[in-house]
Amino acid sequence: MNLFETTVTVETTPIPEGAGNGLIRVFASDGLNTSYTDVRNVTVLGNGSVFRFIRGDACADGELGITDAIAILCHLFLGGTGVKCLAAADTGRQGQVNITSAVFLLTHLFLGGAAPPSPYPSCAGSRDAGDRAFGCTETPCP
Secondary structure, eight states, X not given: OOTTOOEEEEEEOOOOSSSEEEEEEEEEEOTTSOEEEEEEEEEEOOOSSOEEEOTXXXXXXXXXXXXXXXXXXXXXXXXXXXXXXXXXXXXXXXXXXXXXXXXXXXXXXXXXXXXXXXXOSSOEEEOOHHHHHHOBSOOSOO
């Protein structure tokens, strides 16, 4: 046994994406058979680093459809307010919302084009910096 040997182990329980409660357990021991264990509840506050949405569901109604593409076009050219989730309106995850976003969605819906990238086809979290920058004012996801 080494008198100066100290070990520290930290264990955590999974915390739900975005925010929630979890446990942190710290176990420390030294070379003298002295040990210390502490368990603490922690709360991770939602800071926008993760939020749930469906890519392509710009209207935030829980469904992908032509209304989402129309809302994107109205947002771009008429100043429309139908886009409730700009992150979802970035349909191809290019880091911008433009006419290509609407065309990408229409191609997927009516011509069998590529599906939108994750989070799709159901609600899921995103840690993408571009998605965080766009954000959502509304989302159908719990």
